[in-house]
Amino acid sequence: MSSDATAATESTPDVEGAELLRVRGLDAGYGDLQILTDVDMDVYDGEYVTIVGPNGAGKSTLMKSVFGLTNHMGGTVTFEGEDITGLRPEDIIHEGVGYVPQNDNIFATLTVQENLEMGAYILDEVPQDALDVVFERFPILEERKQQKAGTMSGGQQQMLAMGRALMLDPSLLLLDEPSAGLAPDLVEEMFDKIDEINEAGTAVLMVEQNAKEALRRCDRGYVLANGENRYVDTGTALLNDEQVRRDFLGG
Numbered sequence: 001m002s003s004d005a006t007a008a009t010e011s012t013p014d015v016e017g018a019e020l021l022r023v024r025g026l027d028a029g030y031g032d033l034q035i036l037t038d039v040d041m042d043v044y045d046g047e048y049v050t051i052v053g054p055n056g057a058g059k060s061t062l063m064k065s066v067f068g069l070t071n072h073m074g075g076t077v078t079f080e081g082e083d084i085t086g087l088r089p090e091d092i093i094h095e096g097v098g099y100v101p102q103n104d105n106i107f108a109t110l111t112v113q114e115n116l117e118m119g120a121y122i123l124d125e126v127p128q129d130a131l132d133v134v135f136e137r138f139p140i141l142e143e144r145k146q147q148k149a150g151t152m153s154g155g156q157q158q159m160l161a162m163g164r165a166l167m168l169d170p171s172l173l174l175l176d177e178p179s180a181g182l183a184p185d186l187v188e189e190m191f192d193k194i195d196e197i198n199e200a201g202t203a204v205l206m207v208e209q210n211a212k213e214a215l216r217r218c219d220r221g222y223v224l225a226n227g228e229n230r231y232v233d234t235g236t237a238l239l240n241d242e243q244v245r246r247d248f249l250g251g
């Protein structure tokens, strides 16, 4: 069975921006346990890239590896031409990368506003304009700014986690399963918010279980399986590829 999607990793995206993130030959894991093998990935300025694949494929591990949260075993990660391989997350934030983990991504006992202010902890003072931008993007956060974050709904907490990552106006936002655990109408709202963030100029690299919807919305997608690259192409091409559909998208 032939496949139209690019079964290698060398797809040059049809985008005009400069390269932001470049991952080459990445081997990484936890302790001695290697999860990723020889993974390549690119994200261009302003691009919206999705990583899909079966459970346990290593999608979250790839995202964590970009953010310096795994054990690096080989290969390189560069961001805006600078080698960030092996840097600590606090240094990677300084480079302009924001990360929203899937779990434990808010401080439940702090208020919404305090959570957002924590997003700017590396700065000497909280940038009021950044707070205003986040409140404009997520009006519900402004309405509830004095509320304890732990008392908000799952969708609102997810928006807070995203808002917090946006406080430093990153060039690249890493999102790990932003739709996880949300009711279907909230899933759509969440994807719409991500579109808005991307349309405002922030590049997005997202891991999603909701693979079809993610591929519909993104510019390019990577299919990862067993810790290795399988396919890379535009989201539409991956969605339309018979073999990708059958093997990775539930037919």
Ligand SMILES: Nc1ncnc2c1ncn2[C@@H]1O[C@H](COP(=O)(O)OP(=O)(O)OP(=O)(O)O)[C@@H](O)[C@H]1O
Residues within 6 Å of the ligand: 030, 033, 035, 053, 054, 055, 056, 057, 058, 059, 060, 061, 062, 207, 209
């Ligand atoms: N902290 C950890 N320590 C050891 N192994 C881990 C750790 N986190 C993840 N793993 C293992 O790494 C492998 C890849 O997990 P990962 O979460 O990256 O996959 P995934 O593709 O994101 O899957 P899912 O969609 O289920 O979240 C799995 O076998 C998982 O058990």
